[in-house]
Each structure stands twice: as C-alpha cells, then as structure tokens.
Amino acid sequence: MDEATAGGLRIAVLVKHVPDAQFDRHIGGDDLTTVRAESILSELDEYALEAALQLVEAHGGAAAGHRVTAITMGPAAAVNAVKKSLQIGADDGVHLTDEALNGSDASATSKALAALLQHLGPFDLILTGMASTDGETSLVPAQLAERLTLPQVTFAASLDLAPRDDGWGLTARRDNDTYAETIEASLPALVSVTDQINEPRYPNFKGIMAAKKKQIQVLSLEDIGVQQDEVGLTGSWTRVQAAAPRPPRSQGVVITDEGDAGVRLVDFLAGQKLL
Amino acid sequence: MNFELSEEYQDLVDTVREFADEVVAPVSAKHDAEHSFPYEVVKQMGDMGLFGLPFPEEYGGMGGDYFALCLALEQLARVDQSVAITLEAGVSLGAMPVYRFGTEEQKQQWLPSLAAGQALGGFGLTESEAGSDASGTKTTATLEQGADGPEWVINGTKEFITNSGTDITSLVTVTAVTGTSQRPDGTVKKEISTILVPSDTPGFTAEKAYNKVGWNASDTHPLTLRDVRVPEANLLGTRGRGYANFLQILDEGRIAIAALATGAAQGCVEQSIRYAGERMAFGSTIGAYQSIQFKIARMQVRAHTARLAYYDAASRMLAGKPFKTQASIAKLVAGEAAMDNARDATQIFGGYGFINEFVVSRHYRDSKILEIGEGTTEVQLMLIARELGL
Numbered sequence: 001m002d003e004a005t006a007g008g009l010r011i012a013v014l015v016k017h018v019p020d021a022q023f024d025r026h027i028g029g030d031d032l033t034t035v036r037a038e039s040i041l042s043e044l045d046e047y048a049l050e051a052a053l054q055l056v057e058a059h060g061g062a063a064a065g066h067r068v069t070a071i072t073m074g075p076a077a078a079v080n081a082v083k084k085s086l087q088i089g090a091d092d093g094v095h096l097t098d099e100a101l102n103g104s105d106a107s108a109t110s111k112a113l114a115a116l117l118q119h120l121g122p123f124d125l126i127l128t129g130m131a132s133t134d135g136e137t138s139l140v141p142a143q144l145a146e147r148l149t150l151p152q153v154t155f156a157a158s159l160d161l162a163p164r165d166d167g168w169g170l171t172a173r174r175d176n177d178t179y180a181e182t183i184e185a186s187l188p189a190l191v192s193v194t195d196q197i198n199e200p201r202y203p204n205f206k207g208i209m210a211a212k213k214k215q216i217q218v219l220s221l222e223d224i225g226v227q228q229d230e231v232g233l234t235g236s237w238t239r240v241q242a243a244a245p246r247p248p249r250s251q252g253v254v255i256t257d258e259g260d261a262g263v264r265l266v267d268f269l270a271g272q273k274l275l
Numbered sequence: 276m277n278f279e280l281s282e283e284y285q286d287l288v289d290t291v292r293e294f295a296d297e298v299v300a301p302v303s304a305k306h307d308a309e310h311s312f313p314y315e316v317v318k319q320m321g322d323m324g325l326f327g328l329p330f331p332e333e334y335g336g337m338g339g340d341y342f343a344l345c346l347a348l349e350q351l352a353r354v355d356q357s358v359a360i361t362l363e364a365g366v367s368l369g370a371m372p373v374y375r376f377g378t379e380e381q382k383q384q385w386l387p388s389l390a391a392g393q394a395l396g397g398f399g400l401t402e403s404e405a406g407s408d409a410s411g412t413k414t415t416a417t418l419e420q421g422a423d424g425p426e427w428v429i430n431g432t433k434e435f436i437t438n439s440g441t442d443i444t445s446l447v448t449v450t451a452v453t454g455t456s457q458r459p460d461g462t463v464k465k466e467i468s469t470i471l472v473p474s475d476t477p478g479f480t481a482e483k484a485y486n487k488v489g490w491n492a493s494d495t496h497p498l499t500l501r502d503v504r505v506p507e508a509n510l511l512g513t514r515g516r517g518y519a520n521f522l523q524i525l526d527e528g529r530i531a532i533a534a535l536a537t538g539a540a541q542g543c544v545e546q547s548i549r550y551a552g553e554r555m556a557f558g559s560t561i562g563a564y565q566s567i568q569f570k571i572a573r574m575q576v577r578a579h580t581a582r583l584a585y586y587d588a589a590s591r592m593l594a595g596k597p598f599k600t601q602a603s604i605a606k607l608v609a610g611e612a613a614m615d616n617a618r619d620a621t622q623i624f625g626g627y628g629f630i631n632e633f634v635v636s637r638h639y640r641d642s643k644i645l646e647i648g649e650g651t652t653e654v655q656l657m658l659i660a661r662e663l664g665l
Contacts, residue, residue: 087286202294204324205337208286 006163008065009187011052012123014113015070015085017078018042018134039077041084044129046200047193052127053089054198055161067091069120073101073112079216086211087203093216094120100221100228105236106135110143112221112231117148119224124168126190130155141192151185157196161187278586280346287343291350294323300354304632306492307357310484312441313492316358321392326365330374335387341527342589345534349582352538353545354634356641357492359535364437364493365389367528369396372448372469376512376520381471385446397439399449399472399498400521402432407654409450409467409518414500416451416470418507425507427451427470429478433498435648440481440496444474447498450517467517471509478503489640526599528649529606530592533585536609536645539638540578543616546635547571547623554625567623574616581609600662607655610645617642 020040049070056066070085072078073096082093096116104112117123126148131138138154145152153159156172157180163169168187173180175196203211221228229235255264269275280288299316306313320326328344330336337343344366352359370389373381373396388394405411414431429451433439439447454466472479481496512520548571551562561567588601620635621628628636646652 087290202319202323203286203290204322205283205287205328205339205343206324206332208283208290209338212283 001163001165001167003059003064003163006168008067009056009059009124009161009168010122011055011066011068011125011127012117012120013045013049013052013068013070013085013090014126014128014140015045015049015072015081016042016129016132016134017072017074017081018132039080041081042129042133043200044131044133044195045081046088046129047195047197048127048129049085049088049090050198050200051159051191051193052125053201055125055159059161062091069094069123071113071116071120072096073109073116075102079218082216083211084203086214086216087207088201089203089207090214092214095216095218096220096224097218098221098228098231100232103233103236104231105238106137106139106143107237108231108235110140110147111235112224112226113140113144114147115224115226116219117144119219122188124187125161125170126150126188128190128192130192130194138192141190145190148190151189152191153183153185153189154192156183156191156193159191159193159197278583284343284346287339288346288350290323291325291347292353294319295351295354299351299358300634303355303358303492303634303637307637308491308631310486310491312494313358313361314442317361317392317395317443320358320362325362326370326392327390329366330370330386330390334374334382335390337390340593341530342586342593345531345585345589348531348534349538349541352535353542355492356535356539356638357490359538360490360493361395361438363528363531363535364397365392365395367531368398368524369438369446369448371527372398372511372520372524373471375523376469376516377471378508380508381511385471388445394443394445395438395441395494397436397444397447398521398524399433399436399439399447401434401436403434407650409521410465412450412452412465412467414449414451416453416468418453419504421504421506423506426504427453427507427509429470429472429500429503429505431500433500435485436481436496436498438494439474439498440484441494444481444494446471446473447479448472448511449498449500450521453514453517466515468514469511469517469520470505471511472500472503472505476503476505488643489637490644491640525649526602527592529602529655530585530588530598532645532649533581533588533602533605533609536606536613536642537578537581537585539613539642539645540574540581540609540616543613543620543635543638544571544574544578546638547574547620550624550627561623570619570623574619577612577616581605581612584608600659603650603655603658606649607652607659610642610652613638613642613645 017039052068056068068090070082070090070093072081079095082095086093128141141154153172155174157175158173160171161168170185172183255261298319324337325347327336328339329341332338348359348363373385389396402413416427416429418425419428438444448469449472450467450469452465453468456464458464478501480499482499485495551567552560554561584605588598588605591598591601617638621639624635627633
C-alpha cells in the first residue's frame with residue numbers, strides 16, 4: 001500500500017497546562033497539587049507536538065489530508081496550552097473543561113480523556129509526552145491506551161510512520177540503559193515520546209497570526225457522556241494524603257586538596273553509597 | 276490613546292523572550308569572549324521567522340510589520356545586543372532596501388533567503404569620510420561595456436559594515452557616486468546611487484574584522500571594492516536617488532535601534548533587580564537599601580520612557596504619518612537610557628560589574644555604540660533642532 005492509499009492521518013496530541021518550573025511553585029488546594037502561579041504548555045508535551053508535526057511534514061503535510069489536533073483537559077486557563085500548540089502548528093484544538101474534573105488523579109484523567117478521544121475520534125495516532133511536568137506520574141498514556149484498547153509504545157525516542165499492507169504502521173525506538181528496542185505497531189496506536197525524540201520548534205509570527213483563525217472546540221463532561229462522579233476526587237482511585245515541600249538543599253561539602261583530596265572524594269562518594 | 280499590545284504582538288514578545296532566555300543567553304558570554312559569530316543562534320532565529328517579520332509571505336516573510344521586528348529586537352537585546360544588531364541590520368539594512376526599492380526580479384532573487392535568515396545582507400554606506408554626511412562619499416561606480424552588456428565598475432572602500440563578512444553573507448548594497456552635475460552656483464553635486472553587490476563578486480573583499488569595544492559577536496568589517504563589476508541591472512532603485520533612499524532606510528532603522536536600546540536598558544534593570552535581591556551586605560540584601568532601590572527605579576523610568584518613545588515613532592510610521600523627528604527622539608532617548616542603565620547596573624554589581632562574563636558589563640561595553648551608530652546623538656539633536664525651525 002502506498003501513502004496515498006493509506007490515506008490522511010488524524011493525529012491527536014495531548015497537551016497539558018502546567019506551572020512554569022522557572023517560577024516558585026507551592027502546594028495547595030483540595031487535592032494538594034501545585035498551584036499555578038505562571039503556567040505554560042508542558043515542555044514534555046512540546047516533544048509530542050513536534051513529533052506529530054514532523055510526521056505530517058515528512059508525509060505530505062496538510063495537502064495529503066493529515067491533521068493534528070491538540071487536546072487538553074483542565075480549567076479555563078488550560079486553553080492556553082492548546083493556543084500555544086496552534087501557534088506552533090497544530091491544525092485545531094479541543095479543550096475539555098468541567099468543574100467536576102478538579103482533583104482527578106491519573107485514572108480519572110485517563111477515563112475522561114478516553115471518553116473525549118472516543119467522542120472526537122477515530123484518531124490514527126495519539127501522541128503524548130513522557131510525563132507531565134507537574135504530576136509526573138507517567139501513568140496517563142498507558143491507562144489511556146488500555147481504556148481505548150490500543151497498542152501502546154511508551155517512552156519512544158524515535159518514531160516513524162510508513163504505509164503497510166493494511167494501512168499505516170509505526171516504527172519506534174525505546175532506549176534503555178543497556179540496549180535499545182525497535183518496536184513496530186499498526187495504527188491506530190498510542191505513543192508517548194521522550195525528550196530525546198526531537199528539538200521542539202518555537203512558534204513563528206505567521207503561526208501566531210494563523211492560530212487566531214484556528215478552531216478550539218470547548219466541551220464539557222456532559223458533551224462526552226461522562227458522569228460527574230466518575231471523575232474528580234470521587235472518581236479517583238488514589239488520593240494524595242499529605243504533601244510537603246522538599247526541604248531546601250543542604251550546603252555541599254567542600255573538599256580542599258591537601259594532597260589527599262582524591263581519597264577523601266572517593267570516601268565521600270562511597271559514604272553516600274554513590275560508588 | 277493606547278499603548279497596550281495586541282494579543283498577537285504580546286504572543287510574539289513572549290515567544291522571543293523565551294527564545295532569548297533559553298537559546299541566546301546561554302551562549303552569549305562565549306561568543307562575546309571569542310568574538311565569534313553565533314551561526315547556530317542565527318539559524319534558529321531564521322527558522323522562527325524573525326528575519327522575515329516585516330516582509331509579505333510572497334517573499335518568504337512572516338506577513339508582520341516593522342513594529343513586530345522592533346518588539347523582537349527589544350526582547351533579544353535584553354540578553355544579547357550582538358544577536359539583536361545582527362537581526363536589526365539583517366532586516367532593516369540588508370533586506371529592507373531590496374524590498375523598498377528593488378524591482379520584482381531583484382526581490383524574487385534576494386528576499387526569500389534573506390527573510391529566512393539563511394543569507395545575510397549588508398548595507399555599505401559609511402566611509403572614512405562619509406557617514407551621516409553622504410556628500411563625502413568617494414566610492415565610484417561607472418558604467419562600462421562588459422562581455423554581456425553594460426556593467427557597473429565599482430571602486431572604493433567602506434567602513435563599519437555589519438553582516439558583511441559572514442559565511443552566509445550573500446550581498447552588500449553599496450552607495451556610490453555614479454556621476455556629477457553642476458549646481459547653479461557652480462559647485463559640484465554628486466549623484467549618489469545604490470547598487471547590489473553579490474558578496475562573491477571578484478574584487479569585493481571583506482577585510483579583517485574590527486576589534487570593537489563591544490558587539491563582539493556581531494560581524495563588522497571594512498570593505499574594499501576594487502574594479503568590482505556587476506550588471507547594470509543591479510542598480511537598486513532610481514539612479515541618483517541613492518541618498519534619498521538611504522535616508523528613508525535610516526529613519527526606519529532609528530526606530531529599530533531605539534527598540535534594541537530599550538531592550539538593553541530593560542535587561543540592565545532585570546539583572547540589577549535579581550542581583551539586588553541576592554547580594555548581601557551589612558546584614559541584608561542590597562536591594563533593601565534605598566540608594567539601590569532609587570537607582571533601579573530610575574533605570575526603570577529610563578527604560579519605560581524609551582519604550583514609549585519608540586512605540587510612538589513606530590505607530591506613526593505604520594499609520595503613514597511623518598515620523599522622522601519621533602524616530603530621532605526615540606533613538607536618542609533609548610540610546611542614552613541603555614548607556615546610563617548599563618553604567619548604573621555595573622555600579623550595582625560592584626566588582627562583578629567589571630568582569631567581562633557578566634551580562635551587565637557586556638551591556639556596558641555594548642551600549643556605547645547606541646549613542647553613535649545610526650546617527651550619533653549629535654546628529655539626532657541636529658535633526659530635532661532643524662524640525663523646531665532652528
């Protein structure tokens with residue numbers, strides 16, 4: 001099968017609005033999550049978006065019928081993650097927002113997102129970052145793939161698509177400490193990508209202007225057929241019992257060389273069980 | 276009356292600010308110390324479309340305007356004036372003359388690569404005895420019959436030409452005397468024209484780069500043109516209009532330089548606030564002392580005033596109103612703001628302000644040229660006074 005017969009790809013990229021790590025964050029709210037002082041599109045999600053755009057560009061672009069949809073879930077301000085994605089190059093966006101979603105853990109989040117993707121779909125490929133830079137659980141991609149009964153490839157460090165006999169197929173590489181795996185899967189599939197997969201682009205002015213004309217669909221839980229108690233704190237499997245900021249780093253140890261610095265350095269590292 | 280930025284301008288500011296902090300700033304001290312041209316940064320700026328900001332999409336541009344360029348320059352100059360001037364000169368001196376005065380063919384030939392930042396253009400105006408006073412121009416261009424038709428044969432030297440000797444420099448637009456005429460009073464009037472010179476033309480040489488006080492990562496050379504032959508069709512704009520053309524280019528350029536200087540002034544404020552909050556002396560941070568607070572407050576006043584001045588000049592220009600005097604005022608105010616803020620910032624930094632790796636000491640060395648280039652402070656005062664009928 002050639003690319004034309006395999007047809008246009010619909011790619012969903014999940015993007016999250018997270019507190020900017022450059023600014024002070026503090027913990028609070030009913031669910032003891034980080035409070036958003038200054039928020040941005042999660043940097044790790046930028047890799048997923050870049051991967052989607054590169055795949056589309058490598059296979060004929062929008063002219064070939066490919067389409068990239070940026071999807072987010074969260075309070076009103078979360079739409080900024082979608083807006084940024086549209087500036088960078090996504091074709092359209094979706095924002096699932098509902099008061100009842102507040103406090104959702106990974107399982108409740110994946111439940112809502114699964115329903116959302118089914119409502120919007122079908123998609124050929126769902127791309128996510130390797131984790132959110134606030135919750136950092138890395139659970140949602142795997143849970144989502146299970147809920148949607150899709151093949152999943154997590155932590156992909158490279159990703160290519162090619163037409164196969166039965167439609168599009170993917171090849172991904174997963175890098176481990178001592179070896180690298182090459183994985184093939186047929187589409188539709190879900191892939192989470194690492195920060196090694198590419199170098200995300202910055203939006204350009206043309207993209208910023210074009211984004212204003214792109215559509216952002218705003219949906220509620222009712223629109224996608226999810227009951228309020230299936231998500232949020234009540235629909236979550238886990239609950240954060242306590243959260244405390246990490247104690248500030250203690251001052252480092254300075255080893256002044258008096259002829260034996262090498263030995264003392266090794267002793268120090270061994271004492272910390274680093275050797 | 277409203278100086279609030281539209282959403283798309285603000286988004287551009289945020290994007291360029293992020294790029295400046297994440298990509299430009301980490302390598303600034305290195306390029307400054309090594310006097311090396313930041314090719315990798317320029318390439319990324321090209322990919323972001325910064326070199327194409329004010330040009331229409333048909334020539335590979337971003338379809339923005341000159342104000343968008345100014346906003347980008349301000350954000351870049353906060354952290355690195357060399358990178359900012361590379362963009363400023365690349366757009367307003369390299370590509371803009373081709374866009375403003377070029378034929379359709381010239382635009383199609385040169386603009387797409389310039390607007391993409393894949394190539395850079397220079398503007399060869401200044402000579403050892405000709406800057407703001409163009410009548411001192413000694414470079415000549417005479418029409419001679421060549422193998423494939425009439426050719427300009429150019430001879431002369433140029434000084435301080437930005438972006439003229441990089442690996443990606445594709446052309447330099449030079450001003451040259453193409454003839455003379457006699458005024459009624461008997462004195463000789465030089466006919467000055469502008470001509471496009473591809474950088475690979477035999478006889479065109481970018482001489483050894485200057486050892487400058489600042490803007491070390493910006494590419495600046497003297498140029499030698501020895502029997503440089505280019506087709507007659509390389510004339511840019513109307514013959515004899517070279518002087519008028521470059522005056523227009525310089526008027527616009529002053530707004531861009533004012534934006535750059537505003538960024539430098541603001542960068543000094545940001546650095547000073549951070550340092551004042553960290554540095555301890557006599558039991559508290561130095562930012563707790565009123566002498567430092569007042570100094571930084573004064574710096575913020577200068578940066579803000581400079582910004583308002585260039586916003587005003589740019590908005591007049593975009594509205595098609597006369598903006599020459601406002602551009603001069605903005606250039607003067609912003610250039611002085613940058614220099615004054617750099618002086619105050621280095622004072623706040625104390626000994627560290629005298630160490631080259633620090634951003635504020637780089638601003639101190641870099642900012643002096645902002646009171647000289649694109650018309651000295653004295654030239655701006657002369658123009659403002661002339662406008663007042665003096």
